[in-house]
Ligand SMILES: NC(=O)C1=CN([C@@H]2O[C@H](COP(=O)(O)OP(=O)(O)OC[C@H]3O[C@@H](n4cnc5c(N)ncnc54)[C@H](OP(=O)(O)O)[C@@H]3O)[C@@H](O)[C@H]2O)C=CC1
């Protein structure tokens with residue numbers, strides 16, 4: 001039996017969240033290594049909506065990360081040896097348990113991250129969908145036979161689990177970023193050591209409770225919270241780890257890339273974006289406004305694929321800005337657990353400062369604040385959802401990922417002009433555009449330098465499609481059948497003497 005939440009100073013806050021859960025055992029204050037709940041609660045996890053301490057979690061370091069890797073290494077042979085169907089069944093049970101506990105998981109998520117409860121439920125659902133999808137894919141890790149070039153030999157290629165995998169996940173999607181990495185790994189027969197973001201470890205630990213209940217054997221999934229740089233170094237440099245999957249900032253991605261080069265490790269990197277969102281003058285403007293809202297303001301703009309810079313063509317520029325800002329001005333800001341709230345707090349004050357810096361720079365260059373533009377009267381890290389018009393194409397906000405509820409609208413003349421602006425970025429994660437001209441749709445979709453393109457849609461994330469970027473936005477793909485590729489190695493076998 002795993003230990004309950006320890007008695008300590010933060011107990012009242014912990015019990016207040018616990019008392020609102022149907023299954024209080026989902027709230028954990030220990031790490032999960034080798035099938036045991038370990039560590040001493042130290043580091044505070046706070047609710048960004050009100051600053052209260054939710055719980056404390058262990059602050060582990062390199063030694064514990066090494067123990068977790070060793071546990072994963074020990075668990076690997078038996079897990080890899082299970083049949084695909086056996087692994088698939090366990091993943092399916094994990095999926096069922098996530099769905100059965102979706103309301104608790106969403107409440108934990110909103111409490112530690114801030115997003116509105118409806119969005120948290122949506123994230124739990126897509127998080128579960130990754131598990132369901134890879135439970136199915138587990139049974140389709142097919143190899144191939146290859147027409148031989150020697151009469152006495154037969155050639156084939158098999159796909160085998162790569163081994164122990166490291167996973168480092170961010171705070172903006174504390175549930176789905178975990179399942180998007182862990183479920184293909186487990187489906188392929190790999191074992192995992194996961195380091196969730198320190199701001200939002202509770203969703204990860206709750207998922208581990210359910211994985212344990214689903215029958216994931218000890219050592220197959222390990223969760224280490226604590227000091228990111230030493231833990232990351234172990235995951236990148238320990239010889240037993242063969243793949244590291246990371247979602248987060250480009251800066252940290254580059255550190256991991258360098259570290260992983262020591263042992264020539266395979267790396268999956270899902271890094272920052274700077275998504276353009278283009279509205280052509282033949283577009284359905286109301287649909288474009290809806291798309292801009294969902295793309296820009298979902299998770300308060302803290303989504304790596306969210307629209308970062310909006311381009312509207314001359315003829316419809318004023319109409320688009322007016323309709324967009326009207327909707328944005330109606331948004332309700334508040335604690336994500338309150339009914340009707342669509343904008344929660346940003347993750348921390350550093351995030352607020354970045355939004356303010358981008359607004360100040362744009363305004364200095366001649367931009368106008370159409371709506372929002374300042375901290376909310378609610379205080380803390382609440383910020384008014386903002387629309388800026390007359391933004392210059394070279395403003396800071398068009399160059400850097402804002403990661404906040406700020407839509408800068410830039411004017412453009414024609415297709416060539418806007419494609420050049422969209423592609424003038426070292427990033428290439430997602431792009432969006434609205435047009436009803438079928439020729440233009442093909443031309444622009446093909447010309448945009450990004451891993452994903454949303455045409456007439458501001459929401460493109462789904463478990464069945466490949467998610468990932470080009471240029472400095474990363475390496476590899478997550479989700480879809482391609483998401484399994486990261487976790488398998490192809491082994492070529494020649495059978496001679498036939
Ligand atoms: N692609 C995306 O989805 C995301 C992009 N970002 C971008 O990054 C900006 C900064 O956000 P921030 O939270 O600082 O993102 P980070 O990249 O710092 O954090 C993401 C994850 O990496 C961990 N981490 C941090 N430093 C290291 C390291 N040296 N070695 C290994 N792991 C490490 C963090 O742990 P810990 O929490 O313990 O520090 C967290 O788990 C955002 O404003 C946004 O632009 C951020 C998050 C997600």
Ligand SMILES: O=C(O)CCCC(=O)O
Nearest residue numbers: 172173247303304305461
């Ligand atoms: O930021 C991410 O990596 C996940 C995107 C999820 C979404 O599009 O809602």
